[in-house]
């Protein structure tokens with residue numbers, strides 16, 4: 432990987448001014464009586480890479496889904512690039528298009544080719560011509576190393592390849608921020624690094640990212656900050672070095688001892 436490889440169109444590279452791109456202010460969310468997000472407050476600055484870790488059930492996915500408005504919140508506010516996340520309507524569709532999302536399960540459209548998977552959003556939502564969408568898609572597929580698979584169906588690709596397509600598909604919308612929720616945890620071990628390499632490259636190119644992952648190598652290489660969540664709360668917020676070497680809370684120590692020794 433060299434610095435000469437520039438993945439993102441110029442207009443997508445944040446200025447690194449450190450301006451808050453995503454502002455999460457005192458959000459709360461319940462599922463019935465279960466309080467899944469408890470007064471979550473944090474900010475993601477332009478160009479920043481934030482890794483979220485924490486035990487299963489601590490609210491990490493719910494937080495991601497709330498930022499993309501796939502889940503409603505009960506109170507608090509989320510703003511993206513200065514715009515309040517609306518309840519619904521065309522404003523929501525527009526803001527949502529600014530947030531790229533990659534899930535644990537590679538949820539590509541099964542009955543569309545790889546190329547179609549990547550061109551659909553830009554054509555339908557961004558209004559690109561077929562030619563422009565194809566060009567952008569092929570460029571991104573090339574960068575994630577699967578351009579030669581463009582005319583295949585998702586089921587013909589390995590899990591690692593599908594997840595790289597999912598990343599390319601999200602990037603094709605030219606999002607302001609990428610949310611990746613355990614993008615490697617459903618992959619066979621030998622495919623994890625090919626996806627992490629793409630994520631590291633993206634981080635180095637200046638993409639603003641929130642990544643739920645327990646891959647410490649990625650956190651060390653790419654993260655500016657680690658958020659540790661437990662029971663719906665942000666319990667610790669630190670640099671990867673600080674967090675992994677010197678966790679402060681009992682819950683973080685306990686969590687790390689489990690993921691380090693498994």
Ligand SMILES: Nc1ncnc2c1ncn2[C@@H]1O[C@H](COP(=O)(O)OP(=O)(O)O)[C@@H](O)[C@H]1O
Pocket residue numbers: 462465467485486487488489490491492493494
């Ligand atoms: N749609 C839902 N309905 C009810 N409870 C849910 C729903 N989704 C998640 N939960 C619960 O909310 C809690 C947080 O879940 P989640 O955000 O998926 O945690 P994580 O991603 O950290 O494992 C868990 O206790 C989970 O069982």
Ligand SMILES: [Mg+2]
Pocket residue numbers: 491492493612613
């Ligand atoms: Mg989850």
